[in-house]
Amino acid sequence: MLRNTLMSTSDALVLFDVGAGQVQGSRKSQEDRYTIILPEHFPTKTDGNLAFFAIYDGHGSSLVADHASKNLHNLLAQRPELQRGDYDAAMKAALADEDGVLLENFMRESVEPAVSGSTVAVCLINLTTGELVVSNLGDSHVILAERDPKTEYPYHIRRLTQAHKPEVPSEEARIREAGGTVEKRNGITRLGSLNMSRALGDLQYKNPVNAVEDQNLTTRARRASSSSASVCGNFLSNDPFTSRRILQSNRRYLLVIVSDGVSDLTDDTALIQHVMKLSMRGMRANDIAQEVVSSTASRPKSDNATCVVAMLDGQYS
Incomplete structure:
Protein backbone atom coordinates (compact mmCIF):
# COMPACT_ATOMS: atom_id res chain seq x y z
CA MET A 1 0.00 0.00 0.00
CA LYS A 165 0.18 -12.14 30.94
CA PRO A 166 -1.46 -13.67 34.04
CA GLU A 167 1.95 -14.59 35.51
CA VAL A 168 3.09 -10.95 35.67
CA PRO A 169 2.88 -10.11 39.40
CA SER A 170 0.93 -6.89 38.93
CA GLU A 171 -1.55 -8.62 36.60
CA GLU A 172 -1.99 -11.60 38.93
CA ALA A 173 -2.63 -9.21 41.83
CA ARG A 174 -5.23 -7.32 39.80
CA ILE A 175 -6.99 -10.56 38.82
CA ARG A 176 -7.09 -11.82 42.42
CA GLU A 177 -8.36 -8.49 43.68
CA ALA A 178 -11.21 -8.76 41.15
CA GLY A 179 -12.11 -12.18 42.59
CA GLY A 180 -10.40 -14.35 39.97
CA THR A 181 -7.72 -17.00 40.18
CA VAL A 182 -4.61 -17.70 38.16
CA GLU A 183 -3.64 -21.31 37.53
CA LYS A 184 -0.74 -23.06 35.84
CA ARG A 185 -1.72 -25.91 33.52
CA ASN A 186 0.64 -27.83 31.24
CA GLY A 187 3.37 -25.31 32.01
CA ILE A 188 1.26 -22.30 30.96
CA THR A 189 -0.14 -19.76 33.41
CA ARG A 190 -3.78 -19.04 32.62
CA LEU A 191 -6.78 -16.97 33.56
CA GLY A 192 -9.49 -19.54 32.93
CA SER A 193 -8.74 -20.75 29.39
CA LEU A 194 -6.70 -17.66 28.45
CA ASN A 195 -2.94 -17.18 28.52
CA MET A 196 -3.38 -13.40 28.60
CA SER A 197 -4.78 -10.96 31.14
CA ARG A 198 -6.04 -8.12 28.92
CA ALA A 199 -8.01 -8.30 25.68
CA LEU A 200 -11.13 -7.20 23.88
CA GLY A 201 -14.17 -9.47 24.11
CA ASP A 202 -14.03 -12.65 26.23
CA LEU A 203 -16.95 -11.14 28.11
CA GLN A 204 -17.36 -14.22 30.31
CA TYR A 205 -14.37 -12.85 32.24
CA LYS A 206 -15.78 -9.32 32.54
CA ASN A 207 -18.69 -7.64 34.26
CA PRO A 208 -21.61 -7.77 33.88
CA VAL A 209 -21.42 -11.14 32.10
CA ASN A 210 -19.21 -12.88 34.67
CA ALA A 211 -21.65 -11.86 37.41
CA VAL A 212 -24.80 -13.34 35.88
CA GLU A 213 -26.37 -16.47 37.29
CA ASP A 214 -26.65 -18.39 34.01
CA GLN A 215 -23.99 -21.07 34.39
CA ASN A 216 -24.29 -22.10 30.74
CA LEU A 217 -22.89 -18.74 29.61
CA THR A 218 -20.06 -18.45 32.10
CA THR A 219 -18.76 -21.93 32.83
CA ARG A 220 -15.13 -21.08 32.20
CA ALA A 221 -15.45 -17.77 34.00
CA ARG A 222 -16.78 -19.62 37.05
CA ARG A 223 -13.67 -21.81 37.00
CA ALA A 224 -11.58 -18.64 36.99
CA SER A 225 -13.43 -17.22 39.98
CA SER A 226 -12.88 -17.84 43.65
CA SER A 227 -15.64 -15.48 44.74
CA SER A 228 -19.40 -15.20 44.60
CA ALA A 229 -20.93 -13.48 41.58
CA SER A 230 -21.94 -10.46 43.65
CA VAL A 231 -18.33 -9.44 44.29
CA CYS A 232 -16.82 -10.30 40.91
CA GLY A 233 -14.84 -7.67 39.06
CA ASN A 234 -13.26 -7.74 35.63
CA PHE A 235 -10.86 -10.66 35.66
CA LEU A 236 -9.83 -9.76 32.11
Missing part, protein backbone atom coordinates in the same frame (compact mmCIF):
# COMPACT_ATOMS: atom_id res chain seq x y z
CA LEU A 2 2.35 2.69 -1.25
CA ARG A 3 1.26 6.19 -0.39
CA ASN A 4 1.47 8.25 -3.57
CA THR A 5 -0.32 11.43 -2.51
CA LEU A 6 1.79 14.29 -1.20
CA MET A 7 1.51 15.37 2.40
CA SER A 8 1.06 18.98 3.42
CA THR A 9 4.37 20.81 3.66
CA SER A 10 3.33 21.78 7.19
CA ASP A 11 3.40 18.14 8.31
CA ALA A 12 6.30 17.01 10.48
CA LEU A 13 6.24 13.52 8.93
CA VAL A 14 5.68 11.95 5.53
CA LEU A 15 4.16 8.48 5.45
CA PHE A 16 6.46 7.16 2.74
CA ASP A 17 5.20 3.57 2.58
CA VAL A 18 2.91 1.24 4.53
CA GLY A 19 1.70 -2.30 3.97
CA ALA A 20 0.65 -5.53 5.64
CA GLY A 21 1.05 -9.29 5.28
CA GLN A 22 -0.74 -12.32 6.75
CA VAL A 23 -0.41 -16.10 6.83
CA GLN A 24 -2.70 -18.68 8.38
CA GLY A 25 0.13 -20.98 9.44
CA SER A 26 -0.79 -24.39 10.78
CA ARG A 27 -4.05 -23.18 12.34
CA LYS A 28 -7.44 -24.34 11.05
CA SER A 29 -8.53 -20.79 10.29
CA GLN A 30 -7.17 -17.25 10.08
CA GLU A 31 -8.32 -15.35 13.17
CA ASP A 32 -5.96 -12.36 12.82
CA ARG A 33 -7.15 -9.09 11.33
CA TYR A 34 -5.48 -5.76 10.61
CA THR A 35 -6.53 -2.21 9.76
CA ILE A 36 -4.67 0.52 7.88
CA ILE A 37 -6.38 3.92 7.68
CA LEU A 38 -4.57 6.67 5.77
CA PRO A 39 -5.27 10.33 6.66
CA GLU A 40 -7.61 10.95 3.72
CA HIS A 41 -9.77 8.04 4.91
CA PHE A 42 -9.73 8.79 8.64
CA PRO A 43 -13.40 8.92 9.71
CA THR A 44 -13.36 12.48 11.05
CA LYS A 45 -11.59 15.76 10.35
CA THR A 46 -9.13 17.05 12.95
CA ASP A 47 -6.52 19.78 13.14
CA GLY A 48 -3.83 17.27 12.12
CA ASN A 49 -3.51 14.52 9.52
CA LEU A 50 -4.14 11.25 11.39
CA ALA A 51 -3.05 7.75 10.34
CA PHE A 52 -4.25 4.62 12.13
CA PHE A 53 -2.63 1.16 12.04
CA ALA A 54 -3.75 -1.84 14.11
CA ILE A 55 -3.43 -5.61 14.44
CA TYR A 56 -6.07 -7.77 16.13
CA ASP A 57 -5.15 -11.36 17.05
CA GLY A 58 -8.37 -13.29 17.61
CA HIS A 59 -8.88 -16.37 19.75
CA GLY A 60 -11.94 -18.57 20.27
CA SER A 61 -13.06 -17.40 16.82
CA SER A 62 -12.40 -14.46 14.52
CA LEU A 63 -15.59 -12.63 15.57
CA VAL A 64 -14.10 -10.08 17.97
CA ALA A 65 -10.97 -9.44 15.89
CA ASP A 66 -13.11 -8.97 12.78
CA HIS A 67 -15.58 -6.68 14.55
CA ALA A 68 -12.87 -4.53 16.13
CA SER A 69 -10.91 -4.23 12.89
CA LYS A 70 -13.98 -2.70 11.23
CA ASN A 71 -15.18 -0.54 14.12
CA LEU A 72 -12.47 0.57 16.56
CA HIS A 73 -11.18 3.41 14.35
CA ASN A 74 -14.74 4.67 13.89
CA LEU A 75 -15.34 4.61 17.64
CA LEU A 76 -12.05 6.43 18.15
CA ALA A 77 -13.07 9.09 15.65
CA GLN A 78 -16.28 9.73 17.63
CA ARG A 79 -14.53 10.34 20.92
CA PRO A 80 -14.56 13.99 22.07
CA GLU A 81 -11.09 13.46 23.57
CA LEU A 82 -9.71 12.98 20.06
CA GLN A 83 -10.74 16.47 18.96
CA ARG A 84 -9.05 17.86 22.07
CA GLY A 85 -5.82 16.07 21.14
CA ASP A 86 -5.98 13.80 24.18
CA TYR A 87 -5.20 10.67 22.18
CA ASP A 88 -4.35 8.52 25.22
CA ALA A 89 -7.79 9.06 26.76
CA ALA A 90 -9.50 8.71 23.38
CA MET A 91 -7.88 5.32 22.75
CA LYS A 92 -8.75 4.01 26.21
CA ALA A 93 -12.36 5.15 25.85
CA ALA A 94 -12.68 3.71 22.33
CA LEU A 95 -11.53 0.28 23.52
CA ALA A 96 -14.12 0.40 26.32
CA ASP A 97 -16.73 1.48 23.76
CA GLU A 98 -15.86 -1.51 21.57
CA ASP A 99 -16.42 -3.86 24.50
CA GLY A 100 -19.73 -2.07 25.09
CA VAL A 101 -20.84 -2.77 21.53
CA LEU A 102 -19.78 -6.40 21.91
CA LEU A 103 -21.82 -6.60 25.12
CA GLU A 104 -24.88 -5.31 23.27
CA ASN A 105 -24.34 -7.98 20.62
CA PHE A 106 -24.04 -10.61 23.35
CA MET A 107 -27.26 -9.51 25.00
CA ARG A 108 -29.26 -9.30 21.77
CA GLU A 109 -27.79 -11.76 19.29
CA SER A 110 -25.14 -14.30 20.28
CA VAL A 111 -23.08 -15.70 23.14
CA GLU A 112 -19.98 -15.62 20.91
CA PRO A 113 -18.55 -12.32 22.26
CA ALA A 114 -18.48 -14.03 25.68
CA VAL A 115 -16.25 -16.88 24.48
CA SER A 116 -14.28 -15.13 21.75
CA GLY A 117 -11.71 -12.37 22.13
CA SER A 118 -8.82 -10.51 20.56
CA THR A 119 -5.56 -8.86 21.43
CA VAL A 120 -4.99 -5.33 20.13
CA ALA A 121 -1.90 -3.38 19.08
CA VAL A 122 -2.79 0.02 17.66
CA CYS A 123 -0.89 3.11 16.52
CA LEU A 124 -2.35 6.57 16.02
CA ILE A 125 0.00 9.03 14.32
CA ASN A 126 -0.57 12.74 13.90
CA LEU A 127 1.62 13.37 10.86
CA THR A 128 1.25 17.13 11.27
CA THR A 129 2.68 17.28 14.79
CA GLY A 130 4.68 14.03 14.82
CA GLU A 131 2.79 12.68 17.82
CA LEU A 132 2.67 8.87 18.02
CA VAL A 133 0.37 7.13 20.49
CA VAL A 134 0.52 3.34 20.87
CA SER A 135 -1.92 1.21 22.87
CA ASN A 136 -2.10 -2.53 23.36
CA LEU A 137 -4.03 -5.29 25.07
CA GLY A 138 -2.49 -8.77 25.24
CA ASP A 139 0.60 -9.91 23.37
CA SER A 140 0.58 -8.21 19.98
CA HIS A 141 3.37 -5.66 19.78
CA VAL A 142 4.63 -2.43 18.23
CA ILE A 143 8.34 -1.85 17.55
CA LEU A 144 9.85 1.49 16.59
CA ALA A 145 13.30 2.13 15.15
CA GLU A 146 15.12 5.07 13.66
CA ARG A 147 16.75 4.78 10.24
CA ASP A 148 20.11 6.31 9.45
CA PRO A 149 19.46 8.90 6.70
CA LYS A 150 22.58 7.86 4.76
CA THR A 151 22.74 4.10 5.22
CA GLU A 152 19.13 3.27 6.24
CA TYR A 153 20.65 1.13 9.02
CA PRO A 154 18.17 0.83 11.94
CA TYR A 155 19.08 1.99 15.43
CA HIS A 156 17.34 2.96 18.69
CA ILE A 157 15.17 -0.14 18.35
CA ARG A 158 12.54 -0.27 21.09
CA ARG A 159 9.28 -2.04 21.84
CA LEU A 160 6.48 0.40 22.63
CA THR A 161 4.03 -2.15 24.05
CA GLN A 162 3.78 -4.45 27.07
CA ALA A 163 2.80 -8.11 27.19
CA HIS A 164 -0.22 -8.69 29.41
CA SER A 237 -9.12 -6.07 31.55
CA ASN A 238 -9.71 -3.81 28.54
CA ASP A 239 -7.59 -1.03 30.08
CA PRO A 240 -4.66 -0.67 27.65
CA PHE A 241 -0.99 0.00 28.15
CA THR A 242 -0.34 3.25 26.30
CA SER A 243 2.87 5.04 25.35
CA ARG A 244 3.32 8.40 23.67
CA ARG A 245 6.22 10.13 21.95
CA ILE A 246 6.97 12.89 19.45
CA LEU A 247 8.67 11.80 16.22
CA GLN A 248 11.10 14.44 14.98
CA SER A 249 10.86 16.14 11.59
CA ASN A 250 14.61 15.72 10.99
CA ARG A 251 14.68 11.92 11.45
CA ARG A 252 13.49 8.78 9.68
CA TYR A 253 11.55 5.97 11.34
CA LEU A 254 10.44 2.39 10.87
CA LEU A 255 7.29 1.20 12.62
CA VAL A 256 6.47 -2.52 12.75
CA ILE A 257 3.34 -4.06 14.30
CA VAL A 258 3.17 -7.84 14.75
CA SER A 259 0.92 -10.50 16.24
CA ASP A 260 2.50 -13.09 18.52
CA GLY A 261 2.77 -15.46 15.56
CA VAL A 262 5.76 -13.29 14.61
CA SER A 263 7.02 -11.86 17.91
CA ASP A 264 7.17 -15.28 19.62
CA LEU A 265 9.59 -16.52 16.94
CA THR A 266 12.06 -13.65 16.63
CA ASP A 267 13.47 -10.92 18.84
CA ASP A 268 12.78 -7.30 18.04
CA THR A 269 16.29 -6.38 16.90
CA ALA A 270 16.55 -9.31 14.48
CA LEU A 271 13.10 -8.52 13.09
CA ILE A 272 13.86 -4.84 12.50
CA GLN A 273 17.22 -5.61 10.91
CA HIS A 274 15.56 -8.13 8.59
CA VAL A 275 12.86 -5.64 7.58
CA MET A 276 15.44 -2.97 6.76
CA LYS A 277 17.62 -5.43 4.83
CA LEU A 278 14.63 -6.21 2.62
CA SER A 279 13.83 -2.50 2.27
CA MET A 280 17.39 -1.71 1.17
CA ARG A 281 16.98 -4.35 -1.53
CA GLY A 282 14.14 -2.28 -2.93
CA MET A 283 11.18 -4.20 -1.53
CA ARG A 284 8.03 -2.26 -0.65
CA ALA A 285 6.21 -2.45 2.67
CA ASN A 286 3.52 -4.89 1.50
CA ASP A 287 6.08 -7.36 0.19
CA ILE A 288 8.30 -6.96 3.24
CA ALA A 289 5.42 -7.63 5.62
CA GLN A 290 4.37 -10.68 3.60
CA GLU A 291 7.91 -12.05 3.59
CA VAL A 292 8.12 -11.61 7.38
CA VAL A 293 4.97 -13.62 8.04
CA SER A 294 5.65 -16.20 5.32
CA SER A 295 8.95 -17.08 6.97
CA THR A 296 7.01 -18.22 10.04
CA ALA A 297 4.56 -20.42 8.12
CA SER A 298 7.13 -23.10 7.32
CA ARG A 299 7.76 -23.83 10.98
CA PRO A 300 5.95 -26.75 12.66
CA LYS A 301 2.78 -25.79 14.55
CA SER A 302 3.01 -22.23 13.24
CA ASP A 303 0.46 -19.72 14.45
CA ASN A 304 -1.59 -17.16 12.53
CA ALA A 305 0.86 -14.35 11.80
CA THR A 306 0.27 -10.73 10.82
CA CYS A 307 2.69 -7.87 10.25
CA VAL A 308 2.25 -4.19 9.38
CA VAL A 309 5.28 -2.21 8.18
CA ALA A 310 5.31 1.60 7.95
CA MET A 311 8.14 3.87 6.79
CA LEU A 312 7.95 7.42 8.16
CA ASP A 313 10.28 10.18 6.99
CA GLY A 314 10.68 13.49 8.75
CA GLN A 315 9.90 16.40 6.44
CA TYR A 316 13.47 17.66 6.87
CA SER A 317 15.37 14.37 7.22
Whole structure:
Protein backbone atom coordinates (compact mmCIF):
# COMPACT_ATOMS: atom_id res chain seq x y z
CA MET A 1 0.00 0.00 0.00
CA LEU A 2 2.35 2.69 -1.25
CA ARG A 3 1.26 6.19 -0.39
CA ASN A 4 1.47 8.25 -3.57
CA THR A 5 -0.32 11.43 -2.51
CA LEU A 6 1.79 14.29 -1.20
CA MET A 7 1.51 15.37 2.40
CA SER A 8 1.06 18.98 3.42
CA THR A 9 4.37 20.81 3.66
CA SER A 10 3.33 21.78 7.19
CA ASP A 11 3.40 18.14 8.31
CA ALA A 12 6.30 17.01 10.48
CA LEU A 13 6.24 13.52 8.93
CA VAL A 14 5.68 11.95 5.53
CA LEU A 15 4.16 8.48 5.45
CA PHE A 16 6.46 7.16 2.74
CA ASP A 17 5.20 3.57 2.58
CA VAL A 18 2.91 1.24 4.53
CA GLY A 19 1.70 -2.30 3.97
CA ALA A 20 0.65 -5.53 5.64
CA GLY A 21 1.05 -9.29 5.28
CA GLN A 22 -0.74 -12.32 6.75
CA VAL A 23 -0.41 -16.10 6.83
CA GLN A 24 -2.70 -18.68 8.38
CA GLY A 25 0.13 -20.98 9.44
CA SER A 26 -0.79 -24.39 10.78
CA ARG A 27 -4.05 -23.18 12.34
CA LYS A 28 -7.44 -24.34 11.05
CA SER A 29 -8.53 -20.79 10.29
CA GLN A 30 -7.17 -17.25 10.08
CA GLU A 31 -8.32 -15.35 13.17
CA ASP A 32 -5.96 -12.36 12.82
CA ARG A 33 -7.15 -9.09 11.33
CA TYR A 34 -5.48 -5.76 10.61
CA THR A 35 -6.53 -2.21 9.76
CA ILE A 36 -4.67 0.52 7.88
CA ILE A 37 -6.38 3.92 7.68
CA LEU A 38 -4.57 6.67 5.77
CA PRO A 39 -5.27 10.33 6.66
CA GLU A 40 -7.61 10.95 3.72
CA HIS A 41 -9.77 8.04 4.91
CA PHE A 42 -9.73 8.79 8.64
CA PRO A 43 -13.40 8.92 9.71
CA THR A 44 -13.36 12.48 11.05
CA LYS A 45 -11.59 15.76 10.35
CA THR A 46 -9.13 17.05 12.95
CA ASP A 47 -6.52 19.78 13.14
CA GLY A 48 -3.83 17.27 12.12
CA ASN A 49 -3.51 14.52 9.52
CA LEU A 50 -4.14 11.25 11.39
CA ALA A 51 -3.05 7.75 10.34
CA PHE A 52 -4.25 4.62 12.13
CA PHE A 53 -2.63 1.16 12.04
CA ALA A 54 -3.75 -1.84 14.11
CA ILE A 55 -3.43 -5.61 14.44
CA TYR A 56 -6.07 -7.77 16.13
CA ASP A 57 -5.15 -11.36 17.05
CA GLY A 58 -8.37 -13.29 17.61
CA HIS A 59 -8.88 -16.37 19.75
CA GLY A 60 -11.94 -18.57 20.27
CA SER A 61 -13.06 -17.40 16.82
CA SER A 62 -12.40 -14.46 14.52
CA LEU A 63 -15.59 -12.63 15.57
CA VAL A 64 -14.10 -10.08 17.97
CA ALA A 65 -10.97 -9.44 15.89
CA ASP A 66 -13.11 -8.97 12.78
CA HIS A 67 -15.58 -6.68 14.55
CA ALA A 68 -12.87 -4.53 16.13
CA SER A 69 -10.91 -4.23 12.89
CA LYS A 70 -13.98 -2.70 11.23
CA ASN A 71 -15.18 -0.54 14.12
CA LEU A 72 -12.47 0.57 16.56
CA HIS A 73 -11.18 3.41 14.35
CA ASN A 74 -14.74 4.67 13.89
CA LEU A 75 -15.34 4.61 17.64
CA LEU A 76 -12.05 6.43 18.15
CA ALA A 77 -13.07 9.09 15.65
CA GLN A 78 -16.28 9.73 17.63
CA ARG A 79 -14.53 10.34 20.92
CA PRO A 80 -14.56 13.99 22.07
CA GLU A 81 -11.09 13.46 23.57
CA LEU A 82 -9.71 12.98 20.06
CA GLN A 83 -10.74 16.47 18.96
CA ARG A 84 -9.05 17.86 22.07
CA GLY A 85 -5.82 16.07 21.14
CA ASP A 86 -5.98 13.80 24.18
CA TYR A 87 -5.20 10.67 22.18
CA ASP A 88 -4.35 8.52 25.22
CA ALA A 89 -7.79 9.06 26.76
CA ALA A 90 -9.50 8.71 23.38
CA MET A 91 -7.88 5.32 22.75
CA LYS A 92 -8.75 4.01 26.21
CA ALA A 93 -12.36 5.15 25.85
CA ALA A 94 -12.68 3.71 22.33
CA LEU A 95 -11.53 0.28 23.52
CA ALA A 96 -14.12 0.40 26.32
CA ASP A 97 -16.73 1.48 23.76
CA GLU A 98 -15.86 -1.51 21.57
CA ASP A 99 -16.42 -3.86 24.50
CA GLY A 100 -19.73 -2.07 25.09
CA VAL A 101 -20.84 -2.77 21.53
CA LEU A 102 -19.78 -6.40 21.91
CA LEU A 103 -21.82 -6.60 25.12
CA GLU A 104 -24.88 -5.31 23.27
CA ASN A 105 -24.34 -7.98 20.62
CA PHE A 106 -24.04 -10.61 23.35
CA MET A 107 -27.26 -9.51 25.00
CA ARG A 108 -29.26 -9.30 21.77
CA GLU A 109 -27.79 -11.76 19.29
CA SER A 110 -25.14 -14.30 20.28
CA VAL A 111 -23.08 -15.70 23.14
CA GLU A 112 -19.98 -15.62 20.91
CA PRO A 113 -18.55 -12.32 22.26
CA ALA A 114 -18.48 -14.03 25.68
CA VAL A 115 -16.25 -16.88 24.48
CA SER A 116 -14.28 -15.13 21.75
CA GLY A 117 -11.71 -12.37 22.13
CA SER A 118 -8.82 -10.51 20.56
CA THR A 119 -5.56 -8.86 21.43
CA VAL A 120 -4.99 -5.33 20.13
CA ALA A 121 -1.90 -3.38 19.08
CA VAL A 122 -2.79 0.02 17.66
CA CYS A 123 -0.89 3.11 16.52
CA LEU A 124 -2.35 6.57 16.02
CA ILE A 125 0.00 9.03 14.32
CA ASN A 126 -0.57 12.74 13.90
CA LEU A 127 1.62 13.37 10.86
CA THR A 128 1.25 17.13 11.27
CA THR A 129 2.68 17.28 14.79
CA GLY A 130 4.68 14.03 14.82
CA GLU A 131 2.79 12.68 17.82
CA LEU A 132 2.67 8.87 18.02
CA VAL A 133 0.37 7.13 20.49
CA VAL A 134 0.52 3.34 20.87
CA SER A 135 -1.92 1.21 22.87
CA ASN A 136 -2.10 -2.53 23.36
CA LEU A 137 -4.03 -5.29 25.07
CA GLY A 138 -2.49 -8.77 25.24
CA ASP A 139 0.60 -9.91 23.37
CA SER A 140 0.58 -8.21 19.98
CA HIS A 141 3.37 -5.66 19.78
CA VAL A 142 4.63 -2.43 18.23
CA ILE A 143 8.34 -1.85 17.55
CA LEU A 144 9.85 1.49 16.59
CA ALA A 145 13.30 2.13 15.15
CA GLU A 146 15.12 5.07 13.66
CA ARG A 147 16.75 4.78 10.24
CA ASP A 148 20.11 6.31 9.45
CA PRO A 149 19.46 8.90 6.70
CA LYS A 150 22.58 7.86 4.76
CA THR A 151 22.74 4.10 5.22
CA GLU A 152 19.13 3.27 6.24
CA TYR A 153 20.65 1.13 9.02
CA PRO A 154 18.17 0.83 11.94
CA TYR A 155 19.08 1.99 15.43
CA HIS A 156 17.34 2.96 18.69
CA ILE A 157 15.17 -0.14 18.35
CA ARG A 158 12.54 -0.27 21.09
CA ARG A 159 9.28 -2.04 21.84
CA LEU A 160 6.48 0.40 22.63
CA THR A 161 4.03 -2.15 24.05
CA GLN A 162 3.78 -4.45 27.07
CA ALA A 163 2.80 -8.11 27.19
CA HIS A 164 -0.22 -8.69 29.41
CA LYS A 165 0.18 -12.14 30.94
CA PRO A 166 -1.46 -13.67 34.04
CA GLU A 167 1.95 -14.59 35.51
CA VAL A 168 3.09 -10.95 35.67
CA PRO A 169 2.88 -10.11 39.40
CA SER A 170 0.93 -6.89 38.93
CA GLU A 171 -1.55 -8.62 36.60
CA GLU A 172 -1.99 -11.60 38.93
CA ALA A 173 -2.63 -9.21 41.83
CA ARG A 174 -5.23 -7.32 39.80
CA ILE A 175 -6.99 -10.56 38.82
CA ARG A 176 -7.09 -11.82 42.42
CA GLU A 177 -8.36 -8.49 43.68
CA ALA A 178 -11.21 -8.76 41.15
CA GLY A 179 -12.11 -12.18 42.59
CA GLY A 180 -10.40 -14.35 39.97
CA THR A 181 -7.72 -17.00 40.18
CA VAL A 182 -4.61 -17.70 38.16
CA GLU A 183 -3.64 -21.31 37.53
CA LYS A 184 -0.74 -23.06 35.84
CA ARG A 185 -1.72 -25.91 33.52
CA ASN A 186 0.64 -27.83 31.24
CA GLY A 187 3.37 -25.31 32.01
CA ILE A 188 1.26 -22.30 30.96
CA THR A 189 -0.14 -19.76 33.41
CA ARG A 190 -3.78 -19.04 32.62
CA LEU A 191 -6.78 -16.97 33.56
CA GLY A 192 -9.49 -19.54 32.93
CA SER A 193 -8.74 -20.75 29.39
CA LEU A 194 -6.70 -17.66 28.45
CA ASN A 195 -2.94 -17.18 28.52
CA MET A 196 -3.38 -13.40 28.60
CA SER A 197 -4.78 -10.96 31.14
CA ARG A 198 -6.04 -8.12 28.92
CA ALA A 199 -8.01 -8.30 25.68
CA LEU A 200 -11.13 -7.20 23.88
CA GLY A 201 -14.17 -9.47 24.11
CA ASP A 202 -14.03 -12.65 26.23
CA LEU A 203 -16.95 -11.14 28.11
CA GLN A 204 -17.36 -14.22 30.31
CA TYR A 205 -14.37 -12.85 32.24
CA LYS A 206 -15.78 -9.32 32.54
CA ASN A 207 -18.69 -7.64 34.26
CA PRO A 208 -21.61 -7.77 33.88
CA VAL A 209 -21.42 -11.14 32.10
CA ASN A 210 -19.21 -12.88 34.67
CA ALA A 211 -21.65 -11.86 37.41
CA VAL A 212 -24.80 -13.34 35.88
CA GLU A 213 -26.37 -16.47 37.29
CA ASP A 214 -26.65 -18.39 34.01
CA GLN A 215 -23.99 -21.07 34.39
CA ASN A 216 -24.29 -22.10 30.74
CA LEU A 217 -22.89 -18.74 29.61
CA THR A 218 -20.06 -18.45 32.10
CA THR A 219 -18.76 -21.93 32.83
CA ARG A 220 -15.13 -21.08 32.20
CA ALA A 221 -15.45 -17.77 34.00
CA ARG A 222 -16.78 -19.62 37.05
CA ARG A 223 -13.67 -21.81 37.00
CA ALA A 224 -11.58 -18.64 36.99
CA SER A 225 -13.43 -17.22 39.98
CA SER A 226 -12.88 -17.84 43.65
CA SER A 227 -15.64 -15.48 44.74
CA SER A 228 -19.40 -15.20 44.60
CA ALA A 229 -20.93 -13.48 41.58
CA SER A 230 -21.94 -10.46 43.65
CA VAL A 231 -18.33 -9.44 44.29
CA CYS A 232 -16.82 -10.30 40.91
CA GLY A 233 -14.84 -7.67 39.06
CA ASN A 234 -13.26 -7.74 35.63
CA PHE A 235 -10.86 -10.66 35.66
CA LEU A 236 -9.83 -9.76 32.11
CA SER A 237 -9.12 -6.07 31.55
CA ASN A 238 -9.71 -3.81 28.54
CA ASP A 239 -7.59 -1.03 30.08
CA PRO A 240 -4.66 -0.67 27.65
CA PHE A 241 -0.99 0.00 28.15
CA THR A 242 -0.34 3.25 26.30
CA SER A 243 2.87 5.04 25.35
CA ARG A 244 3.32 8.40 23.67
CA ARG A 245 6.22 10.13 21.95
CA ILE A 246 6.97 12.89 19.45
CA LEU A 247 8.67 11.80 16.22
CA GLN A 248 11.10 14.44 14.98
CA SER A 249 10.86 16.14 11.59
CA ASN A 250 14.61 15.72 10.99
CA ARG A 251 14.68 11.92 11.45
CA ARG A 252 13.49 8.78 9.68
CA TYR A 253 11.55 5.97 11.34
CA LEU A 254 10.44 2.39 10.87
CA LEU A 255 7.29 1.20 12.62
CA VAL A 256 6.47 -2.52 12.75
CA ILE A 257 3.34 -4.06 14.30
CA VAL A 258 3.17 -7.84 14.75
CA SER A 259 0.92 -10.50 16.24
CA ASP A 260 2.50 -13.09 18.52
CA GLY A 261 2.77 -15.46 15.56
CA VAL A 262 5.76 -13.29 14.61
CA SER A 263 7.02 -11.86 17.91
CA ASP A 264 7.17 -15.28 19.62
CA LEU A 265 9.59 -16.52 16.94
CA THR A 266 12.06 -13.65 16.63
CA ASP A 267 13.47 -10.92 18.84
CA ASP A 268 12.78 -7.30 18.04
CA THR A 269 16.29 -6.38 16.90
CA ALA A 270 16.55 -9.31 14.48
CA LEU A 271 13.10 -8.52 13.09
CA ILE A 272 13.86 -4.84 12.50
CA GLN A 273 17.22 -5.61 10.91
CA HIS A 274 15.56 -8.13 8.59
CA VAL A 275 12.86 -5.64 7.58
CA MET A 276 15.44 -2.97 6.76
CA LYS A 277 17.62 -5.43 4.83
CA LEU A 278 14.63 -6.21 2.62
CA SER A 279 13.83 -2.50 2.27
CA MET A 280 17.39 -1.71 1.17
CA ARG A 281 16.98 -4.35 -1.53
CA GLY A 282 14.14 -2.28 -2.93
CA MET A 283 11.18 -4.20 -1.53
CA ARG A 284 8.03 -2.26 -0.65
CA ALA A 285 6.21 -2.45 2.67
CA ASN A 286 3.52 -4.89 1.50
CA ASP A 287 6.08 -7.36 0.19
CA ILE A 288 8.30 -6.96 3.24
CA ALA A 289 5.42 -7.63 5.62
CA GLN A 290 4.37 -10.68 3.60
CA GLU A 291 7.91 -12.05 3.59
CA VAL A 292 8.12 -11.61 7.38
CA VAL A 293 4.97 -13.62 8.04
CA SER A 294 5.65 -16.20 5.32
CA SER A 295 8.95 -17.08 6.97
CA THR A 296 7.01 -18.22 10.04
CA ALA A 297 4.56 -20.42 8.12
CA SER A 298 7.13 -23.10 7.32
CA ARG A 299 7.76 -23.83 10.98
CA PRO A 300 5.95 -26.75 12.66
CA LYS A 301 2.78 -25.79 14.55
CA SER A 302 3.01 -22.23 13.24
CA ASP A 303 0.46 -19.72 14.45
CA ASN A 304 -1.59 -17.16 12.53
CA ALA A 305 0.86 -14.35 11.80
CA THR A 306 0.27 -10.73 10.82
CA CYS A 307 2.69 -7.87 10.25
CA VAL A 308 2.25 -4.19 9.38
CA VAL A 309 5.28 -2.21 8.18
CA ALA A 310 5.31 1.60 7.95
CA MET A 311 8.14 3.87 6.79
CA LEU A 312 7.95 7.42 8.16
CA ASP A 313 10.28 10.18 6.99
CA GLY A 314 10.68 13.49 8.75
CA GLN A 315 9.90 16.40 6.44
CA TYR A 316 13.47 17.66 6.87
CA SER A 317 15.37 14.37 7.22
